[in-house]
Amino acid sequence: MQNMACKVAGVHFKNPIVMASGTFGFGKEYAKLYDINRLGGISGKGLTLAPKAGNPGVRVWETPSGMLNSVGLENPGIEYFLKEETPYWETLDTARIVNLGGGCIEDYRIGAELITAHEKRLREGGRCSIDIIELNISCPNVKEGGIAYGVQTETARAVVREVRQATSLPLVVKLSPNAENIVEMAYMCEVEGADGISLINTISGMKIDTRLRKSVFHNLYAGLSGPAIKPIALRMVHQVAQHVKIPIMGMGGITTANDVIEFIMAGASVIQIGTYNFMNPRAGEQMADGILKWMEQEKIVSMDEIRGIL
């Protein structure tokens, strides 16, 4: 009997399919299309301490096999999320990941404290709504915070350390492919007490309107995602997997069950689906079915048999 389950940061994932932050809302939207409890997990829309209106102007542009986005972390803020969205998350039977962004270290710390205190109160009452905090130090679309913390290892260290001290919840750090040294960055996270690594976030890119002679994006650059970035993401997951012991959530351009297997062979424990949700809104359940079928065909009983075999 095939078993797709695994653990990341001590949290049970019934299968390796996790929906990536920024592409899945807080889950309700896709729950209208299929049973999202079939997923291994979901990562909610990136949250900041104060609500953010996001970036003005064009927010998405397609590229060959990819898309650039410049949403700019539009979100309703942590307190709104905790009050309005976590009651729904309490009902879910899948790993629930809060994606935490910030404008400065203080924002990250207070955000982590609020989330942790909320969850502590719930758990004292025998309830639970959040399993993991995914620390976003890698959003390329916000001027303050975001990628500013995600490039230099030593700058990122201060954020990771602060948040680690602010939360007792499992902590996964989402890394940017734009990091100066992705292996060093991941290793730093492990040393600072992170329970896992998510990689990769979008790659900073650009699109110029030649008629107007300017970037189509208000912020000049935007984040590239989709199948175009998969080879880069796969390489980075493999590189990082060689040097850290904490589990990896691999992502970047995954569109098929075979892509998932590649990431797991490269060393990922679970994977995240992002842009593909837009290409196929029923990606979650179809991908879970596809993985199971592949395991049956290959007579693989557990993902542990292939994880990190390269």
Added chain:
Amino acid sequence: MNTVKSNVKIAKDVYLMKIEGHFEGRMGQFYMLRAWSDYPVLSRPISIYDIGVQEISFLYHVVGEGTERFKQLEAGDPIQLEGPYGNGFPVVQGKVALVGGGIGIAPLYFAAKQLQQPDIYLGFSRESYLVDEFRPFAGEVVCDVGGIIVNQIDYTRYDAVITCGPHVMMKALTERARGSGAKVYVSLEKRMACGIGACLVCSVICQGGNRKACVDGPVFAAEEVRFDAEHGV
């Protein structure tokens, strides 16, 4: 997966595509259409032109890679539809005017069929199309080619004005209708990724903050929309 029934050129770069199957939808709603696998990456939000027995039709303007691919579809070709999405036009009481600009006439035909003989104003920059199709369902039909259609409307005659077209046209209409007593509803076209409210790509800047064109819209009360703040529409 559904099947294309017909895909006919209506005017320069404008096509009417019919797709077989049983479909539901209210006036002003849209579907996410996809006739490719990997590229383009995103599906295309296209408003419902009409729904008939075992068919749905979409009127689209060829502007980019996605609609270029739609243009090449022939009867029997597969196409994928997700929807219906969006809030659609409100069911309004009293005398109604429908005002379309260019391809913005697309969602108005389905609305014209369901409202009580609305007056219809259709503005085109170069050539008109499908105007006669509207006549059986209209009180009055005014068509303008190359002019400014919103200048031809006496807004005081209407309880509600529903409009879809270029951003500048809808903005101008909203300003001209101010003080007339007519309630104005605008159907906004925005780039979308998911179409279901998850990605926040299609945010619309409104008086009370951002709203999502895909689920809070695409139809908004004009007074809500901050047209001056909206760009990249």
